[in-house]
Structure formats: C-alpha cells, structure tokens
Amino acid sequence: MAEKIIAVSAGREITETEFNEFLSKLPEQQQAYVATEEGRKQALTQYANYFLFEKLGYDKKYDQDEAFIATMEAVKRELLGQYALTQEIKDIQATQEECEAYYNEHKAMFVKEAKATAKHILTETEEESKKVLEEIESGAKTFEDAAKEYSKCPSKAQGGSLGTFGRGQMVKEFDEAVFTAEVGKIIGPVKTDFGYHLICVDELTGGEQSEFAEVYPQIMQQLTTEAQNKKYMEVRQAMIEKYGLEFK
Structure with missing residues (x-):
C-alpha cells in the first residue's frame, strides 16, 4: 500500500x-x-x-x-x-541470574520501608499525661477528644492525628515507641524533648522482605547501568591508549 x-x-x-x-x-x-x-x-x-x-x-x-x-x-x-x-x-544487559544473585546477596536493601499511622497527646508534665491516660482508660473521654482538650501539639485539631510517617522521621524516643508498639494500644507517657506523649498506633506497615519479582526491574536497571558504565570506561581507556589523551 x-x-x-x-x-x-x-x-x-x-x-x-x-x-x-x-x-x-x-x-x-x-x-x-x-x-x-x-x-x-x-x-x-x-x-x-x-x-x-x-x-x-x-x-x-x-x-x-x-x-x-x-x-x-x-x-x-x-x-x-x-x-x-x-x-x-547497546547489547549489554544484566541477566536474570545476575539479578537473582544480587538480590540474594543484598536482601537487606530490599526490605519494605516501615510506616506507621498514629496519633498522640502531648503534655508538659508526666503527671498531666498520666491523668489524661486515666480519663481515656476509664472511658470518660475518647483519645481524640482528650487530644483536642489537653494536647499541646497543633495536631490536637485533628484529634492528635499525625497521619502516616516513615521510620526515622520522628525524634528517637517517639520513633522507637511507635515502631515497637502494639497496634490499637495506648502507650506512654513517652518522654521527648517536646514533653510527654501518649501514643496510639492505628496501623503499622512495611518492614517485610520484598519478593524478588517486585524488585527485579529495579535491580535489572541498576546492574545494566553499572555494566554499561564499566564498558564505557573500558572503551574510553582503550581509545586513550590507542590515540592518546593529554590535558594541557
């Protein structure tokens, strides 16, 4: 046609x-x-x-x-x-076998990022924090209502909600408490430089090993790029040895 x-x-x-x-x-x-x-x-x-x-x-x-x-x-x-x-x-590409070997040797690199969804109540003293905890545990107030009434953090407007965040985004003491907590259980008082926190973790995700199939494209691209860069340097060196390169 x-x-x-x-x-x-x-x-x-x-x-x-x-x-x-x-x-x-x-x-x-x-x-x-x-x-x-x-x-x-x-x-x-x-x-x-x-x-x-x-x-x-x-x-x-x-x-x-x-x-x-x-x-x-x-x-x-x-x-x-x-x-x-x-x-x-153009013909340089990592093989699946090379990718599998890299995955097995570097499994720690392919652990899914741990994330938490949590809320907290921040008070200035430990005594205040314990008093708020008693009110919540007695059923006098919900965690969210207590946060709106007592918390010193701007998150009080959202019932203490901090949304979802990754490990290492919060101060050390808070971070360790959150990522070792039992979901749904109130923990604290937890002391930080900001004061005393009551924390309730609503959800914990991540921290588990990624399957090879999930990260295969990422590994393939990385290893292929590394192999191509290596070839580039080899070819460049061969051309320098053959024709020379001198910077004045």
Missing part, C-alpha cells in the same frame, strides 16, 4: 508516517497541543518549512559557507561520538 502523501514542500513529498514520527519526537509538553487539529496543522507547517529553507540554503550556497561547514562538523562529531558509544553498549 502506497504511503499517504500529506504535503509537498519544495518538491519534497512528506508522508503521514514520517510526519507522525516527527511529532513523536517533539517535547512532552507539546504533545497535547499537536494532538489537536489546529496543533497538527501548525506542526505540519513547521515541518514543511524545513524543506523550504533547506532549498533556500542550497540555492544561495549557504551550505558552502565556512561557518556552516564548521557547525556541521561539530554536530557530526557529537552525534557520531554518541552513536558510537550507543553501539558499543
């Missing part, structure tokens, strides 16, 4: 396939616009203009200007260098 011709610029036929390829290489922020009818028409005009001005360049022999030739040489040097490197590393 013959290619659909959508424009002819300076005698150059522009096919729908090549134009779509041109569109696909535009920056991501332009993709939504060129997907519209108006945007597509404007992009086609831009693409057609390349051939008009290319023709102008040949007509006026701008392609023979020294400045143009120097620019083309610089562009060629950069593109050829990039292409050569790409060719050298």
Whole structure:
C-alpha cells in the first residue's frame, strides 16, 4: 500500500508516517497541543518549512559557507561520538541470574520501608499525661477528644492525628515507641524533648522482605547501568591508549 502523501514542500513529498514520527519526537509538553487539529496543522507547517529553507540554503550556497561547514562538523562529531558509544553498549544487559544473585546477596536493601499511622497527646508534665491516660482508660473521654482538650501539639485539631510517617522521621524516643508498639494500644507517657506523649498506633506497615519479582526491574536497571558504565570506561581507556589523551 502506497504511503499517504500529506504535503509537498519544495518538491519534497512528506508522508503521514514520517510526519507522525516527527511529532513523536517533539517535547512532552507539546504533545497535547499537536494532538489537536489546529496543533497538527501548525506542526505540519513547521515541518514543511524545513524543506523550504533547506532549498533556500542550497540555492544561495549557504551550505558552502565556512561557518556552516564548521557547525556541521561539530554536530557530526557529537552525534557520531554518541552513536558510537550507543553501539558499543547497546547489547549489554544484566541477566536474570545476575539479578537473582544480587538480590540474594543484598536482601537487606530490599526490605519494605516501615510506616506507621498514629496519633498522640502531648503534655508538659508526666503527671498531666498520666491523668489524661486515666480519663481515656476509664472511658470518660475518647483519645481524640482528650487530644483536642489537653494536647499541646497543633495536631490536637485533628484529634492528635499525625497521619502516616516513615521510620526515622520522628525524634528517637517517639520513633522507637511507635515502631515497637502494639497496634490499637495506648502507650506512654513517652518522654521527648517536646514533653510527654501518649501514643496510639492505628496501623503499622512495611518492614517485610520484598519478593524478588517486585524488585527485579529495579535491580535489572541498576546492574545494566553499572555494566554499561564499566564498558564505557573500558572503551574510553582503550581509545586513550590507542590515540592518546593529554590535558594541557
């Protein structure tokens, strides 16, 4: 089936396939616009203009200007260098066996981040904290109501809720108490530099080992990148030994 011709610029036929390829290489922020009818028409005009001005360049022999030739040489040097490197590393990819071995040797790296969802009540003294705890345990007040009434932390407006946070985000004493707590059980008073806390952990997640299948893509990318970088350095060193490199 013959290619659909959508424009002819300076005698150059522009096919729908090549134009779509041109569109696909535009920056991501332009993709939504060129997907519209108006945007597509404007992009086609831009693409057609390349051939008009290319023709102008040949007509006026701008392609023979020294400045143009120097620019083309610089562009060629950069593109050829990039292409050569790409060719050298294109077939380098970590194997599944290598990834599995890395996973088994570095399992500690693939433990899911521990997170907690908790609420607290902050008081200035231990006595105040114990008194609030008694009220909650007696059923006189819920934890949330007690937080709104007694807590010195801005979280009191949310019933003491601190939302969800990861291990190490809170001060040491608070962090250790939360991540060793029994879910749903009030603990404290816990002393920190801020005062005394009553803490209730609503949920604890993470801390377990990730399965190999979960982290395989991550390991594959890491090992492949490392192998490609190693190849790059080997090729570079070989070229230096063959042709030399000296900084003045």
